[in-house]
Amino acid sequence: MLFAVFFPILLALIIPFLSKWKTTIHTGYFVLLAPLSIFIYFLQFIGTDFQTRSGSYSWIPSLNINLDFYLDGLSLLFVLLISGIGALVTFYSIFYLDTSEKLGHFYVYLLIFMTAMFGVVLSDNVFVLYTFWELTSISSFLLIGYWNFKERSRYGALKSMLITVFGGLSMLGGFIILVNITGTTSIQEMISQADVIFASPYFVLTLVLIVLGAFTKSAQFPFHIWLPDAMEAPTPVSAYLHSATMVKAGIFLIARFTPIYTLSELFFVIISGFGIITLIWGSFMAVRQTDLKGILAFSTISQLGMIMAMLGFGTKAAIFAAVFHILNHATFKGSLFMVAGIIDHESGTRDIRKLGGLMTLMPISATLAFFGTFSMAGVPLPFLNGFYSKEKFFDASLNLGESSLWIAEILRVAIPYLAVFGSIFTFVYSMYLVFGTFLGEKHLDKLPKKPHEAPIGMLIPPSILIIGVIVIGLFPNLVNESFLAFTAEAIYGKPVETHIQFWHGLIPAFYMSLIVVVVGTILALYQKKWRKVYDYFPGKLSFNRVYDWLIAKLESYSKTLTDSYMNGSIRRYMILILTAIVLVTFSVMLITGGFVIDYSDLAPITIQEVFVALAMAFAAIATIFTRNKIAAILILGVVGYGLAVLFVFYRAPDLALTQLVVETITVALFLLCFYHLPNLRERTEGIKEKSGNLIISVAFGLLMTMVAISAHSSKAFEAISQYFIETSYKLGGGDNVVNVILVDMRGIDTLFEIVVLGIAALGIYSLVKLRSKKEAE
């Protein structure tokens, strides 16, 4: 399994080299090797004696992140879909993409996607699953943006990435919590602890987070908006990622976690509720579209909603119907996308308003499309697989279990009606799609190209899928017992035996199907009459607008907010910083009772000291009010000299001398420099700003004073300086402790302070020199 997962990405490594010969041999032929061989490999596991198997390879065992692969019925279904459809799509793309395109890029992305998708469905380790999950988003992003010279492509790529990565991250959050609750990173082990998870206070949170992941990926309402825009990708990509596989990853996720969450009725409410809304909304909106791929995109949304709803029902029959429909949807929708691609390729447009009457020109494509759409619509014919799954869906919607939650009860009653309502529109858009394209009048003059039947290579893959539709339709039990039963069992937790019959008798589900066909036909025939409804509903109300608004506002509000405080004024920055420091530190001091005054250790204050201190304070305040710069410097000097005097009072003559020298030199230097600087400007702030500044500076001064007093008053230990005094001569060989400290005990400090001075000197030198050199030039 390890090899199966990584084979495509390994192949991707050599694709850039192989694509050099793309004119001689289409790169797609090499790529075909990967999905085809994997499909054949996994085909051998199908059979009534199917056993789950697993394989484990260590990656980061210390974090319990290992490549644990687990193959059960559910993953087998997906692996076969991914590899099977993958092979068909690759084959199709060989004829779809001209060799003048950047084939290397395309196939590298496609192979990365295959690996990612295999990884998602085979991983048992949640973090590995998440890794592959994001990789699917990334490769999807690159594939949607494949024709990135188009504005819409870039828009669609970004949109899909933001929404799906958002979901992925949310899912990661859910996983992290689950791992924390259960102490394991294995999904199967989590399932065995389902009751523990159910009892956890975070149960609902994890459910919501994981559901967000699934809903974004599977384009469920209201996250469906990225899918129509993803149609900018080349059609093989749309068929593969955005209909058959990647968008079903969300379905897969829900299916995988059903055994855990099915304990809660909330699961039913959320999954089925949103599923059924998506079904209705998707099919309703599909009728509005004019782009073939747009119709198919909304149709996919709607079908995914239907599968989601069935998973939410959680009954045995519903789950079986869900997995049955996963397979069926892949067959008919895959083929329809390919046909849409053929039409686009051969006629040059996908606009259904310009198309029509193509039946005679493209008879094979038309036949394929008829089978595909009729199956999609669930027309009761015994050779269409779509009918079976649709009828099972109706049947399941009528047989929901008991519930105690009031909202679940309402939903239970409403669901059969909603199901029929949504399916009517499914019928309408299916008919609209096929009749609008292939029947009716021809408008050949409106088409960019003269349409004709596609090359045989493009017809083979959709034909194979349609054969699948018919075979499953004729012999539904062929895939049931040997295959889908195991898939359903993996989700339901208990063995599921189902035998499908065409004729169930006149059961309610059959009447529901009939209603759909009758009402659907009427609506389809008179479509032009009621189309106006779309002008009013949804009209301008759409989640696309919400998304666009969010993105636009995100940028503009970020700008407004950031510019509001990042205005480049250093004074403003200092005000903000000081305010924060003052507020927080004062509060902390208050909370912790940090302010202490202890008078016992204080020396008496003399008149001289008071005088000097007052002079210093006066001078410091005076500098603010001086407008004459020379005067400002001299007054500032008073502060420095005052400090020197204080040092003398406290019997530190060496410090006093140093301070005097430093002060003298600084004042002198200042005077020299200030000659070249502009005059001090008149202060122009208003009284409000001035008083604000005053409060902040006084508060900060007060804070420092209070901390200083408290620090002095809470001496708890003997300072290490005593040791210096004792050992200065004995160990340092010097009488002057300060000297010994500077050159010996703390020599590194001194060394690096000298370095600081050296850098300053060099820095100033280079600044002056480099500037004068520039000026000279």
Added chain:
Amino acid sequence: MISNLTILPVLIPLIAGIIATLFHKKLTLVRIFSQVSTIISTIVASYVFYYVIQNGTLVLESGDWMAPYGIVLVGDLLSVTLVLTTNIVALAAVFYAPYSLSDEQESFYFYTFYFLLISGVSGAFITGDLFNLFVFFEVLLMASYALIILGGGKVQLRESIKYVLINLFSSMLFVTTIAFLYSVVGTVNMAQIGQRVSEVNQSGILTTIAFLLFFVFGTKAALFPLYYWLPRPYIAPNPVISALFGALLTKVGIYSIFRVFTIIFVHETAITHQFFIWIAAFTLIFGVIGALSTNNIKLIVAYNIIPAVGFMIAGIGIYNETALSGAVYYLVNDMIIKAALFLLVGAIAYLAGTSDLRKMKGLIHHYPMLGWLLFISAFVLAGVPPFSGFIGKLLILQGAIEANEIIITIIGLLVSLLILFSVMRIFIQGFWGEKDAAIVPNKPLARKLMLPVAFLISFSVFLGIGAEWFYPITEEIGNNLMNPELYIKSVLKE
């Protein structure tokens, strides 16, 4: 004596920096000398790293003055890991510099300042003495002042004055706070401060002082609400200088918070560390909003420093082993990826002739490798697996959940998305789109500029995929940080 190894990562760049002044005008010589010296320094740092993994913490009592009286240099696992990372970043920078700087900038002591910056940063990581930490802060700041004005452009001078003033303020506050702390505990040796603070159960004044220290380091680390000085000055100088700043300077601040709030102030976590979580939340949000607010690609990267710091401070705030080892992982990852990104956008801006995103398009047609490197780094930055950013983020978030901090977890996840968006905008708008025919590609230069970037990004990839190799180290660091007595014991030998 083997413990002398500790000081080598500080000494080698110091000496190299001094020697480089002697022939600063001989460009070829000074380049080769600097490159060789950096390689030597990296080899030595690797050896010290290896030695500490094998044999445990190295302690050098400088001048043989026994701890706690003299200055001790402590090479524990955290320090040596960061020193090695610093050297890796330096290595990329020194090979990028010749193609990015003008000859004049190079000849006017760039390499000297560069070496002294590295020396100061390594010293800050290594020292076990609070006052000595201040000294190394001065060294690295002074070197950064010199670097930021190198070349003396008008913008540079205007922005550097703000940078210098705010840093000067925080340095003053730093040294004042050390004095306060010394008054209470009577020592500047970090291990002994830790011991003594624990003896008096971190009395109220000590917690107050702790907050002052936090603001000092928080200013350097660019935390909310102290980061205003950071974005614009960081993009004023040459990209290689921005890269050094972005990768190293803020990280020294974060490292200091790591140290001080795991060894010393750990007895009032309900006040201190809980506060950090709030700070982290705001730092994450405001930082990423800043990154979204601009179309200047350099500024986008500069703003992205802030949310990254937010993640790390969240790790400290959560304060359990998982979150701390995650924060360390994130720190190492962020040093590397920030350097890579600054070098990268520097190259993009230079090759595209503008740093305004609105004026760029279709660069991928000219410089495909550049585009893919940016693409990968966007995912590394946003913490998408299998790259290194993911491991750190995952651990921090796991730690948050362990501590029942749901809000910060959700903020962290949302911010990851926005980080990705902010950088992906560069890719989509700058690299995608139609080919810009006006650009005459300079592929040889692009290759030379890309090589150091690719070197750094390969580390990120390695740290992500090969996490099994590196994680046990950060796990042990996390364990050490949660058990400060280990550090205290190894320094004071009691």
